[in-house]
Amino acid sequence: MRKRTLSFWEIWNMSFGFLGIQFGFALQNANTSRIFETLGASVEEIPILWIAAPVTGLVVQPIIGYFSDRTWTRLGRRRPYFLIGAILSSIALFIMPNSPTLWVAAGTLWIMDASINISMEPFRAFVGDNLPDRQRTLGFAMQSFFIGVGAVVGSLLPYMFTNWFGISNTAPEGIIPDSVKWSFYVGGIVFFLAVMWTVIRSREYSPEELEAFEKEKIKAKPERVEVIxxxxxxxxxxxxxxxxxxxxxxxxxxxxxxxxxxxxxxxxxxxxxxxxxxxxxxxxxxxxxxxxxxxxxxxxxNMPPAMKQLAWVQFFSWFALFSMWIYTTPAVTGHVFGTNDTTSELYNDAADWVTVMFTVYNGVAAAVAFLLPVLARRTSNKVTHLLALTFGGIGLISVYFLSDKVGLLLAMIGVGIAWASILSIPYAMLSGALPSAKMGYYMGVFNFFIVIPQIVAATILGFLVKELFNGEPIYALIVGGCSMILSGLLTLRVQTHKRINIDDQS
Missing domain, CATH: 1.10.287 (Helix Hairpins)
Known part of the structure; x- marks a missing residue:
């Protein structure tokens, strides 16, 4: 027994829900700090309030993965979690911009992030369940495409409502502007409808079929199995x-x-x-x-060996990404444009340009997502990931040498290529090394190696910038660029083979 090859549009349908999920994440990432500040949070309080996001993902994803591995209903194995998460996320997206107090907004962030994770985590396993090995890179690349599109459009929604439809982006003290409210309302609707499209238009293999596929694979490649x-x-x-x-x-x-x-x-x-x-x-x-x-x-x-090796790849690539997200604005305003005066027109023009830079790298990620599987077929997943992360690392390091806006956008092209690969290639490599019965659980645990570097970057980089780099954040981007290139080199040592715990045989 072998999994059948799916058409392009079947893979499109099973990945379409990621568009809605990314709308939710984009709105959360771009507007949560603004909502907290509007409701009275100080600058010092915002990082602690934000910690809800990584901690929630750290706890929720493995648990959801474990239970989705053991679920089978009329809707299937993963799709019930898509649906439940979408309903809860959409409700939270409607509530968030209407939070009357800071503590309500902070609590809603926890609920919203947990709900988004309930929908998102099984999507990674969904690709591993439904696609044969030869199509998994394309499946995760499709997710990268929808992540890029959702990030661009979702992040721009408040701007679009203000400048295209004339909805106010200001409000009295303690009130969230209407442009933000309408962005969250639209995001909630898109989230639900996109996930429903995947729920309705996709099918899943039963646990018995997946077990048969797994046995057939083990027969074909018995050397991939180790007993603990x-x-x-x-x-x-x-x-x-x-x-x-x-x-x-x-x-x-x-x-x-x-x-x-x-x-x-x-x-x-x-x-x-x-x-x-x-x-x-x-x-x-x-x-x-x-x-x-x-x-x-x-x-x-007892993580499979390939997962332990990919953990280091993920750690250094996401450490680089968080260095970029945290320090690009002060690096560009201070080093490239030469101002730290937050009240000046030059500073705010430069800060606005950073949002354009981020839009470019997300757009590039969407544009190149389908080129990565082509390159991977001609070379390998490992070589493709190395090349993409090298482009990204060079892009981050090059900011140090740039002095104009166009150059900064060119640097983001490299980052966009790396971003597309980070969202797809490691998951394609991992899914081939996981037993189908634990695909969801291990995909959830894999999230640890996104959250841990986020916490490390938020703490260690602050110390380095203050104590070693004389308060110059541009050097944090250089550290991030070197980290991204190191991540690419570590990809070459990943060996994708399976290991089965003896407990699984009892």
């Missing part, structure tokens, strides 16, 4: 838990005694909790306890 010694695995799990808890405890103590940035607590207290969970589960496994909790934590330890 259970007793050694339990000991390794306990030792890993001890190490994580000790490191987390020591660093948390240093953060407290040295009064370092509060965001670091999220990372290292989380490491303590993960260590404790590993130790607890190792003891439960010794007593032959097997349930959802033990499986989730144990599978985190």
């Amino acid at each position: 010694d259970k007793s050694k695995n339990i000991s390794s799990q306990f030792l890993s838990g001890v190490v994580m808890a000790v490191i987390g405890g020591i660093v948390t103590f240093l953060i407290y005694t040295n009064e370092l940035t509060k965001e670091l607590y999220i990372l290292f207290v989380g490491l303590i909790i993960a260590g404790v969970l590993f130790m607890v589960v190792s003891q439960l496994r010794k007593n032959e306890v097997r349930n959802g909790f033990t499986i989730i934590i144990t599978d985190m330890l």
Whole structure:
């Protein structure tokens, strides 16, 4: 048994929901800080309020992935989660711009981000479920295309409502402008309709069919399967838990005694909790306890080798992206245009140009998304990703040497190529190394390597800019560019083969 080859439009239909999801993320990313400030948040409070987004994804995605792997209804395996997430997300998008107080907006952000993640996480596994290996790069590239289009249009909605339809972008103190409200309303509608299109126009293989496909693949390539010694695995799990808890405890103590940035607590207290969970589960496994909790934590330890190797690729590429998102505005205004006066016309013109730069790289990502599978077929996924990330790294580094607006847009072309590849190639490589029965769960865990570099970038880069770079944020972009190129080189060491835990055989 083999999965059938899908047509271009079938892949289009199964990926179309990502357009709505990206509308939601684009509106959230572009307007949440504005809403918080309007409702009275200080600049210092905004990062803590924003931490909801990465923490929510860190927790929600593996859980949704685990349960979607074990779901089968009349709607299918993944599509029920698409639908539930879309309904909740659309409601949250309508509520967010009407938040009467800051705490309501912060709570709505948690709900909105959790709901978006409920829809988004199974979409990655959906491609792995439905497409044969040879089409997965195209499937994830299609998602990249819709992400690029959704990011461009979703981010521009407030501007479009103000300049095209004359809707006010100002309001009395404590009130969200109408242009933002209408943007969220449209985003909520688009989110729901786009996801519904995928739910209605797509089909899924049953768990029995997927199991048959998996057995056929194992027969064809038996060398890809390894068996883990259970007793050694339990000991390794306990030792890993001890190490994580000790490191987390020591660093948390240093953060407290040295009064370092509060965001670091999220990372290292989380490491303590993960260590404790590993130790607890190792003891439960010794007593032959097997349930959802033990499986989730144990599978985190037993990630396939390819996933562990791709984790480093993801870490350095997303570290580079967060350095860009955090520091492009001060780098461009200060280094390229030579002003740090936020009240000056030159500063605000430069800051506005940054939004154009970001629109360009998202547009480029959408434009080149379908070229990546062609290049991958002629070379390989690894070589394609290396080339794309090298272009992106050079683009970020080149900002240091530029002095005009056109040059900055050209730099973003390289970033756009890298962005398209980051959103597709690693997932195509990963999906081929995952057992179909745990596709959703491992795709959710893979999100860890997006969230962790976000937290690290938000904390470490601030220290580097202040202490080592004399307050010059342009050097953070150079660090990001080097990190992106390093990520591309690390791609070459990824070996995609499967490993099956002995527990799966019981």
